[in-house]
Structures are given as structure tokens and as C-alpha cells.
Amino acid sequence: VTSSPRICIAHQTVMAGDAIGNDIAGAYELLARCGYEMAILCEHVHPDVERRYRVIHEADLVAASAGFDMMLYHHSIHWPGGEVLLQRFAGPVVVKYHNITPPRFFERFAEVYRSSCELGREQTARIASFTNVVRWQSDSAYNAAEIVAAGVPRERSGVVPPFNSAGSALGRERTARYYPTGPFEALFVGRQVPNKGHAHLLRTVAAWRELFPEARMRCRIVGARDPRLDGYYRELADLQSSLDLDGCVEWLGQVGNDEVADLFRGSHLYLNLSEHEGFCVPLIEAQAIGLPMISSDATAIPETAGSGQLVVPLPRSQVDYDLIAGLTHQVCTSADLRRRLVEAGCRNVFQRFVAPVIESRFMEELEPVLRMITK
Amino acid sequence: MADPGTPSDRHDSQAMQALSKELERLRDDKVRRSEPQGASGGGSEREFPSLFATVRAEVAARRLGVTRDEPAIAEPPRVHVDPLSPPRPMGSPDGIEVRKEYELGELLAYNGEDFLHAAYWSLLGREPDQGALTHFIGLLYRGETSKIGILDFLAGSSEAKTRAARVRGLARVLRFHRWRRLPIVGRLLGYGKALIDLRRISAITERHETLHFRHEQDLLGAIDALNALSDQSRSAVEHLGREVVRLEREKAARDVALALTGKVAALEANAKRTIAELALRPTHHELERVGRSIVAALSELHSELAQIDRRKSEVEAVTAGLREALRRCDELAASKIDGTEIEKRIDERMARGGLETMGDEDPHLDSFYTQFEDRFRGTREEIRERVGIYLPILTEAAAGSKEAPVLDVGCGRGELLELIRDAGLVGRGVDLNVEMVAICRGLDLEVTQGNAIAHLRALKEGSIGAIVALHLIEHLPFRRRIALLDAALRALKPGGALVLETPNPENINVGACTFWNDPSHIQPLPPESTQAIVELRGFDRVEIVRLHAYPFENHLPGAGGAVRDTLNHLIYGPRDYAIVGYKPRPDVA
Numbered sequence: 036v037t038s039s040p041r042i043c044i045a046h047q048t049v050m051a052g053d054a055i056g057n058d059i060a061g062a063y064e065l066l067a068r069c070g071y072e073m074a075i076l077c078e079h080v081h082p083d084v085e086r087r088y089r090v091i092h093e094a095d096l097v098a099a100s101a102g103f104d105m106m107l108y109h110h111s112i113h114w115p116g117g118e119v120l121l122q123r124f125a126g127p128v129v130v131k132y133h134n135i136t137p138p139r140f141f142e143r144f145a146e147v148y149r150s151s152c153e154l155g156r157e158q159t160a161r162i163a164s165f166t167n168v169v170r171w172q173s174d175s176a177y178n179a180a181e182i183v184a185a186g187v188p189r190e191r192s193g194v195v196p197p198f199n200s201a202g203s204a205l206g207r208e209r210t211a212r213y214y215p216t217g218p219f220e221a222l223f224v225g226r227q228v229p230n231k232g233h234a235h236l237l238r239t240v241a242a243w244r245e246l247f248p249e250a251r252m253r254c255r256i257v258g259a260r261d262p263r264l265d266g267y268y269r270e271l272a273d274l275q276s277s278l279d280l281d282g283c284v285e286w287l288g289q290v291g292n293d294e295v296a297d298l299f300r301g302s303h304l305y306l307n308l309s310e311h312e313g314f315c316v317p318l319i320e321a322q323a324i325g326l327p328m329i330s331s332d333a334t335a336i337p338e339t340a341g342s343g344q345l346v347v348p349l350p351r352s353q354v355d356y357d358l359i360a361g362l363t364h365q366v367c368t369s370a371d372l373r374r375r376l377v378e379a380g381c382r383n384v385f386q387r388f389v390a391p392v393i394e395s396r397f398m399e400e401l402e403p404v405l406r407m408i409t410k
Numbered sequence: 411m412a413d414p415g416t417p418s419d420r421h422d423s424q425a426m427q428a429l430s431k432e433l434e435r436l437r438d439d440k441v442r443r444s445e446p447q448g449a450s451g452g453g454s455e456r457e458f459p460s461l462f463a464t465v466r467a468e469v470a471a472r473r474l475g476v477t478r479d480e481p482a483i484a485e486p487p488r489v490h491v492d493p494l495s496p497p498r499p500m501g502s503p504d505g506i507e508v509r510k511e512y513e514l515g516e517l518l519a520y521n522g523e524d525f526l527h528a529a530y531w532s533l534l535g536r537e538p539d540q541g542a543l544t545h546f547i548g549l550l551y552r553g554e555t556s557k558i559g560i561l562d563f564l565a566g567s568s569e570a571k572t573r574a575a576r577v578r579g580l581a582r583v584l585r586f587h588r589w590r591r592l593p594i595v596g597r598l599l600g601y602g603k604a605l606i607d608l609r610r611i612s613a614i615t616e617r618h619e620t621l622h623f624r625h626e627q628d629l630l631g632a633i634d635a636l637n638a639l640s641d642q643s644r645s646a647v648e649h650l651g652r653e654v655v656r657l658e659r660e661k662a663a664r665d666v667a668l669a670l671t672g673k674v675a676a677l678e679a680n681a682k683r684t685i686a687e688l689a690l691r692p693t694h695h696e697l698e699r700v701g702r703s704i705v706a707a708l709s710e711l712h713s714e715l716a717q718i719d720r721r722k723s724e725v726e727a728v729t730a731g732l733r734e735a736l737r738r739c740d741e742l743a744a745s746k747i748d749g750t751e752i753e754k755r756i757d758e759r760m761a762r763g764g765l766e767t768m769g770d771e772d773p774h775l776d777s778f779y780t781q782f783e784d785r786f787r788g789t790r791e792e793i794r795e796r797v798g799i800y801l802p803i804l805t806e807a808a809a810g811s812k813e814a815p816v817l818d819v820g821c822g823r824g825e826l827l828e829l830i831r832d833a834g835l836v837g838r839g840v841d842l843n844v845e846m847v848a849i850c851r852g853l854d855l856e857v858t859q860g861n862a863i864a865h866l867r868a869l870k871e872g873s874i875g876a877i878v879a880l881h882l883i884e885h886l887p888f889r890r891r892i893a894l895l896d897a898a899l900r901a902l903k904p905g906g907a908l909v910l911e912t913p914n915p916e917n918i919n920v921g922a923c924t925f926w927n928d929p930s931h932i933q934p935l936p937p938e939s940t941q942a943i944v945e946l947r948g949f950d951r952v953e954i955v956r957l958h959a960y961p962f963e964n965h966l967p968g969a970g971g972a973v974r975d976t977l978n979h980l981i982y983g984p985r986d987y988a989i990v991g992y993k994p995r996p997d998v999a
Contacts, residue, residue, distance in 0.1 A: 361466070
């Protein structure tokens, strides 16, 4: 009797339902289906994850990793213990890079995050030199370019979109109806952190209100808050107050998965003016559910959005906000335009981000390493 | 996944129609559709140039307050059926007289709408209705009828028959047309007519060729003009495009400048506010303090004024009593009763406490009062400085010589006497307080212990150059004050000076508060009242010298104003005053 090769997936914290949690779960399930013996190595884990998968979160992860043939290491944050784990791991390692937010976004608000991001990026450069890291996978070509710039040889780098559940929403019925003068509900989903461009949303709503007083529009913003970013939230509150947007913007905080799905279905437009994204899962969730969208052209966003979408440069002046507000109005009032955007969005998800496509891409990228451990 | 759209969606603007075409083009772009969409990136302005341009124009117009109306549904262009016929205005027929009979050729000379107008006016005597006009133009345009056919139709109508108008030659032509439809005869007739018409047709053809050539030339000219216009438009559009880019850049720069200006203004405002706050802070405290003082002072002023009123009544009553007493004294003098005895009795009756009786009643009070003065009157140096102002008055009155010495009544610790001595003048003192006298004598000053009035009375008449009583009279009841004045007047040399210093109740803080620090004070003495009494007792050139105002720095700040000045006077005004009077000289009196 020969035992199956054993693969561990390592990340400092494994949550249930967030982008990285879903990616880890997708890889775990796929490899388990392929017959590999799987486990997750981490320091912190959500109980739901622990119930569904084999999770090792012992104090000595290095010792725990000794029994595995290969490691799939998810790199999204500065993790000192993870670096030690990588250095000591005897087998081949594949690093999945999820992007670390540039520290400058946190400079004014939280030193702890600023330094964490800085250290994380420094750690990326060190990991790039580890000889046991044989492959790098990135969520997007943008991320891949980043790690190549950090020192990863181009030939070792590949793009594998993150496993996600957006495809399951394809074809699900939407509840929003478009009337000429609204009300129109714009939606944005994402953690309330400084790189997500919340201020751009507020200014766009203000521009809409000035330009299209005959049609009402409200922007609903979903996403968890972090108490250490109070300064950022105060700034947003001041801006909202100075623009007199009470009633036009609704901050919903963190909401459950079902509620998010309802919000996607009940909204008229997905408006994403984020300034930095390594992939941006909510974009494809919006596309999958048939929500037309307008997004910024920052970092990996246009790549994830795919072709045939309304992508605008990051706004810098009132003219830009007016343009975005005008495009938003067009999307809300022109069925023809919506039809084309939605069609392109669905095609994007279907062709690039549904599970079979990602699984195929993942296995294709992993195959050389899997061959190494099954010899 | 595509939604059905609402009725409003069907009213998309022309711009949206252009957009639709653009999107259609993209949808049909097979290469793009079949290409895997990957890292090449998403859509952009390049993919939706019309949409972006339209939206930019739309929002720019809205920013300028110009809301573009939905494009109106254009009226279908009027069709001039016969292009050879120049259009004629609608309305009354041009060149058609309304009469009973017309020549067929006359009507056939018109074409298109003009023909219909002419036919209607000639046969029916009215304008064609719009429906009929459209109907007949359509028939003519499609070749489904001819002008003869229309004239036949109209002439056969009951309306034309009623009007009895006729077209000469029409019946003949119609007849000919009917014959033309016969199998053989018709064909022969056709040939015959063709031969007959050949010349006319040739002329018409020539005319048409000429017209055609002319129109062709016109058209070529128009095309050239359009081409030129198109070039101009293109360059104008390009220019506009460049202008738009430039304006957008300028706008962006202006936005940045505005934002910066706004920030600078905010900073400036903040700075001003901060400076104002900083500047106001002490003022607030000061104002608060002053405000509290004013409230308290005003309340005290009210009570003081009430008290002054009461005192005034009392003074009037006392003056009346005094006059009565003087009258009785005169009577007594007339009846040869000893006036001194009477005065003594009056003094005894009027002395109801005060400094004069203090030592008599309790010898320990002298010591108490000395300590008390030490605490409240001020240091020796301060008093010396204050009383220094009297030296010029004394010298002016030629006092301070051995023959005309200065007498300090109630000399206290002897500060003035010390000053007089230091100035090389001769001065003496008298004080009731044993301890004070001891202090003065310790300073080698000539001081007598005793009652001031008694002391003055004991002096030789006209033997003193100047009498100074500093802070004495407020310790005396009214009648004793009178007695003091009378005794002083007697003791002074003619022209000798009398100086009486006392707290000034015009300063409401003094009148309401500090005056009463000294328990042996009997009553505050308003300057004018004291001045009047001194004058009434026979002194000459009596004047009030107000002293010891608070320094200007303590005054209420700010520019001038009656209220502020009044308040400053009441609160920070002179705390003491002196009455300076002179014993009249015989030559002056």
C-alpha cells in the first residue's frame, strides 16, 4: 500500500468566506478530490473552516509541516512565523501571492498597518530568494508583475485567479427595476480601508446630485470597519457632511453572505472606484449576478473586469467626477447600454472565473510541482 | 440576464442611438469576442468613444446650467414631386384667377403641389385639404395617376358640378385617353399623337436637358461647397476638440488651484480664529472681571446714591439746625451768656463716638488703631510720597516758618512732619493717639498729645501758617467738624492755608467699601458737601483737589465713550480728595 502525497496549505489566518479563505478552500477541495492528503497549517482559524477541513494550528508549525511533501503557501501579509516555516520546509513550495497593499495608504491613519504592509513587502523580496519556492502563482497579471519586480524569476511565475463562488450566481434573477427617475441604488462591497476609494464614491454621488437632480441615486457601501482606522472614518464622515450627502449614502458595515447577495440583486449598478486591488472578487460577483458596473482603471481592476466594461481613470478633479456621474446616469437610464455591459460581464465570469476554468488553470500551473512529489 | 427596459428607455437620445451603433459594432467584432479576455485589461474610453464624448458634453452642459432637451421628432420633409418645378408658397393660387372657365394647358403648366392648388382653386374654388393634398401627391409620386386623371376626378365631383366651373379641352383629352385604350384604334392614335407630339417632346427634352445640365452644375457646385464646408467643419471640430482638451486641463488646473485656495482660505480663517481667540482670551477674563466689578459697583452705587440722598437730607436738616443754633447763639451772646460754655455743651452732645473718644473710653484702642493704620493706610514711604504734594501749597501760603509754622492736626505717624522738616520748614503736630505721638517723638518731631480742637483753640489766634488735617474729618461728627473748622480759622494767620484730606466717596469702591475699613470712620464726606461747609465756615478760595486715582493701566480698555469714562471715573477714579482753603486776608475780605 502506498500513501498519497501530502500537501499542506499555509496561511497565518484562515477565515470562512473571505477571498483568501475561499481560495484556500477551493485549492484544498480540488487537490483532495485529486487524491492528495490535505491539511491547512495556520495560527488562527475560523471554526467553520476547522469543521470542514483538516486544520493544524499547533504552536510548532515547523514540526507539524515535517510530514508533508509539498506546501502551498498563501502570501498576503507580513507573517514572521510563516517565513520561518518556509525556510525550514524540506519539500517544494508554491507561493500564492494575493498582493500586499502599499503602506502609503495607511500612513495617515494606522502606523500598525503601515508598518505591517511595509514589512510584508520586504518579506516578499526575501521569499523570492528562497530556493525551495519552486513556483509562484498570482491572482492577476498585475500581481505577477509585482512579484517579478520583487525578484521572482519570470519563468517561475504564473497567473491563477482565486477560487471563488461568483460563478454560482450566474443566471440568478435580479430584483432591481429601472425607472427613469430612479431611485437608483449603487453598490460597493469591500473592507473599509483607505485604498478602497470611498471618498471617490462620495464625490461621485455629490456630482450626480448636482448634475441629475431629476433622478435620485443612493450609494450603499458594504464592508467591515476596523477600529484602528477611526481617523479614516472620521475623514469620510467629515467629507460626507461637507458634501451634505446624508440620505444619499448608506454605510452598511459588515453584512452576511445572504444579505450581500440580496444587495447585489437589488442594486442598479456596481460602482467601484478603488485605488488599489490585487484582484477584486466583488467585481466578478457583481458581473455574475448581472449587475452592470463602472470601475476605476487602477491596478488589477481593469484586468479582472475584462473587456466591454466601463472603466474610468481614477478621478482627480471635478471633471472626472462629473464624467463618472454622467456614465452612471447613462447606465441607469439606458437599457441598451446595460444589456451590453451585463452581457460582457457575464461572459467575463463564464469564460475566466468559473470553477472549471480556474481548476484547470490551477492544475496546469501546479502540475510540474505535483510531478516532483509523485515520482 | 438582460432586463426588459422601461418605456423611458425607448426615448434614448440621438447620442444613445450613436452609442448603440458603437456597441453593435463591438458586439459584432468577432475577433474581440473569440479572444480570451485576460491580462489585456478591461474596457476603456477607447472602447466607448461616443459614449464618453456624449457624456462629457452632457455633464459639461449641465454644469453650465444648460439641460439639453430630448431631440424633437423631426417632421417628414415636404416632397416636391416635380423637381423641375420650383416650390411655390402655399395659400392662394399664384397666377390663377378665380373664374368659371379655364384652359387645360393653363392648369397643366403647374406641377406637384402647385398643380393641386391650381386644380382645387380652379375647379372647387378652395384650398385643398391636407389629407387630399398628401393623397394626391402620393399618387403622382408613385405614378399611379396623372394630372389629367386628377382634373377628371375633381371635375366629376359634385362640388365642382355645383360650382359649374369647367376646364376647356379637358373633355377632349379625356375622350382621346378613352380612345387610346381601344385595341387597334388606340394604338394608331398613339402613333399619330406621338408623331404630332414629337416636336413638342423634343422641345421639352431639350428644355429638360438644359435644366438637367444647370442642376448638375448646381449640384456639383453644392457638392464642392459641402466638401469645403465639411473640411471647415472637420477643422472646426478638431479645433474644438483641442479647445475641449485645453479647457479640461485648465479646468483641472483651476480645480486644483481652487482646492488650494480653499485650503489656504481655511487655514487663514483658522489662523485668524486662533489669533482672535488668543487675543480675546485675556479680554474675556478682563471683561468678566470688569463686568463683575461693574455689577457690584453699580449695586453699591445705587445704595450709595440712596445713602447720599439720605445724607443730603440730613445735611440740610443739620444745616437748618445749625442755623437755628447760631441764631440762638447770637441771642445768647446778646443776652451776655458765655458762648464758650454753650459750645462745650454742644460738643459734648454731638460727640457720639469716633476717634476723639476712642482713647478716652479704652486706652488699649490707641494701640489697636496704630496697628490698624499700619495695615490699611499704607507704608511710611507710601504716605510720605502721597503727602509730598502738599509742600508746594504750604510754601505758597508762606507757612513753615518759625513765626508761621505748619500744624499737622491728627499727625499720626508723622510722615508729613518728617517731610516738612526734611524740606527745611517748621512744623508741629497734635494727635489724640498716645502711641502715634510716641512714634513721632521717637522721630524727634514736635508733637502734642491731645484733642485737636482743644489744641487749636488753645493756640494764639492768627499764629499758624498752615493747618493740615489728613484723614481726620471723617472721624468727626458733623458738629465737631464745624468746631474744627472754626478753631482752625481762628488759629490761622490771614492767608494761611487749611488742607483737609479725606477718602473720596465719588469712587464707588471707596464710598461703598474701603471707607468702612476703618471702624472709627463716621461717614463718607462728598467733596462738594465738604467744600460747601468749609466755605460756609468762612474760608476763602476753597477748592477740591482730587487725589490718588488708580493708574491708567487699570482702567477699562477700549476707545473713548461716555459710559466707559463714567465707569472709569466711578471705579478707578480718585480715592481721596483734599479741600484746600485759605483764611481770608483782611484786605481781601
